[in-house]
Amino acid sequence: MRLSRRAFGATALAGAVSLAGRRSYAQTDKVKIGVLTDMSGVLSAVLGQGSVDGTRMAVEDFGGSVNGMPVEVVFADHQNKPDIGSAIARRWLDQEGVDVITDLGNSAVAIACQSIVKEKNKTIIISGASSSDLTGKYCNPHSFHWGYDTYMQSAGTATELTQQGGDSWFFLTADYAFGHALEIDATRKVEENGGKVLGKLRFPPNTLDMASLLLQAQNSRAKVIGLIASGDDLERFIKQGNEFGIWKRQKAAAFGLQLYNVMSIGVDAMEGIVHNSIFYWDRDDKSRDFGRRFWKRNGKPPSEAHAIAYSAATQFLKAVRAAGTKDTATILKALHEMPVDDLVTPNGKVRADGRLMRPTWLLEVKPKSEIKETWDVFKVVRELPGERAFKPLSESTCPLVKT
DSSP states (O other): OEEEOOOBTTTBOEEEEESSOSOOOOGGGSEEEEEEEOSSSTTTTTSHHHHHHHHHHHHHHTTTEETTEEEEEEEEEOTTOHHHHHHHHHHHHHHSOOOEEEEOOSHHHHHHHHHHHHHTTOEEEESSOOOGGGGTTTOOTTEEEOSOOHHHHHHHHHHHHHHTTOOEEEEEEESSHHHHHHHHHHHHHHHHTTOEEEEEEEEOTTOSOOHHHHHHHHHTTOSEEEEEOOHHHHHHHHHHHHHTTGGGTSEEEETTOOHHHHHHHOHHHHTTOEEEESOOTTSSHHHHHHHHHHHHHHSSOOOHHHHHHHHHHHHHHHHHHHHTSOOHHHHHHHHHHSOBOSSSOOSBEEOTTSBEEOOEEEEEEOOGGGOOSTTOOEEEEEEEOHHHHSOOGGGOOOTTTOO
């Protein structure tokens, strides 16, 4: 195994690992997957190295090659900055022979890279970023959205809680593309189900003191406080809300919740919190197979994004194999036409806008008394078919499907 890639300038962490041995190949003789992710920031635990490892597992399942070509995985830290992410993407596509960019993990970075990939006639499969605009107004024929999105995250959580009687809401929203898009989608779902939004506040990422935000939400007397945040920001909201006793009187809806957040905060503080998920490692035999393999090599089960990185890489390699070539147009055609069925994505198909349609699951944090082993923290409330979980094409703003 060969480690490579110099740091991008003074700021971008980059690395590459060859999974095809020591022989030197020209760029045209290999398939190269670039995992552009958050390696050092607020989302690095749920993205980062785990997304790289999920991608490597897909390559390993192909034996390290496809159609006789070795497969190489490179990765870089976009630091959640569109300018850095764009520069890395251009370097990869112009100079380093990357065939597909995956993960992204930040909606603003993903949006910036979508147009670059189209310009360079390559492929982008977004497995970590979540704005529904990625397959809406920013869609293009070279771009696919493989993971969760803001519409899907709101469709289960906001709908379920509003229908259960949580008919008044106050949103605390991260002030970036993910937050804005999810707030719009969640507001719509609350109102469609007869609820009202009493107020909204936005905050910059990496805010350390959430007290004033939480107290304003508490004073609204909303039945549900919608926490539109992820990573460390979401954990601070939950922890500081517990310190004020807010969650004893008002329900928390954690839209960006991930398995690792529950373990970091503790199940006692999270019991009963509901969210809509695209993957849970302990859901069925296939997910457990992948989850335990990942756990063995990483010391913990995969996040949703780690699992979807595996699925995205798997399907790209299947498309290359089916195409019998690295020609981009042929690969794109295969990605649009081939069914998707792997260890983490059952019964999937790609729509005209690049959205992967697949089932999702409404999950609830278990009471501590029901937990049988470490990381066994969710129970499945219900399965949502893709047609219910994702925005219908009839509402799409994607120019590829507008009539």
